[in-house]
Amino acid sequence: MSAPAVEITGLVKRYGPTTAVDGLDLRMERGSVLALLGPNGAGKTTTVEICEGFLNPDAGSVRVLGLDPARDGAALRPRVGVMPQGGGAYPGVRAGEMLRLVASCAANPLDPAWLLDVLGLASARRTPFKRLSGGQQQRLSLACALIGRPELVFLDEPTAGMDPQARRLVWDLVTALRADGVSVLLTTHLMEEAETLADSVVIVDHGKVVLAGSPQALTVESGDAAQLRFKARTRLDTALLSTALPEGYVVRESSPGAYLVEGAVDPQVVSAVTSWCAQQGVLPEELQVGRRTLEEVFLELTGRELRA
């Protein structure tokens, strides 16, 4: 049986007095997409850079495709693709030249022209790196990570700063990689990215795993697993609305004008909420019955917003 794509046990990394990674455990199966999620400074990049062999851990064990990145870098490099945070290249190099250069180092590269096209960069192939937009630089960096047909790819905030269209291209590409059996470990602040792409999500805070599992498992509550949300004018009398609901239900204004009914949601509860709103002359907009979001799970666990 082949080793997991990534297996981390008790990882610790300190920078002087700062403990960036503080006993982190993680296991990622081959052919899966794992999202490392957490606020700024949680230790995501440090963890990924240790997996990539760019940093050495202070304690713990890291295995990437069954190998030790600190010792077996030469064996791992042809099998692993890396997209660092912020990318980077010689400012004058043209996009197409850069990708062809990276391709020339690989034994069996993808076709650079095809990859530029897939990532919406065909028209920018003659553009010097420094003149590409931030989102284009990111996509070129992703292309460089993928050109050598890696078995495993590390993507550090792959869609940071991209517009929704470019983000969608990257998401489609990650989905296609997964379908081809490539393992993908990505870091992100974006809930939607993790929920859309990942088979498993590992939520990290202060260098530790606070929760891990499939996006579905992490967001499902016990019982009916649903919540009711709606938007309306600010400062509705939530205590009064609560009294219109069966005992045990709580209504909160989670942010100005956004209301959350906590408790198992059934058709009677939906009806009671809308009737109460009608009595008050309030139109409940964007009324939704659905699962908790990963954002809410994170907030509950840490008391902090994910996007710090």
Ligand SMILES: Nc1ncnc2c1ncn2[C@@H]1O[C@H](COP(=O)(O)OP(=O)(O)OP(=O)(O)O)[C@@H](O)[C@H]1O
């Ligand atoms: N080279 C360094 N020297 C000193 N401290 C560092 C260094 N790199 C990271 N740190 C600190 O280690 C902690 C973890 O940083 P890291 O970049 O791994 O977090 P992150 O989760 O990737 O954050 P972000 O989402 O902002 O990229 C932070 O407190 C950071 O300030």
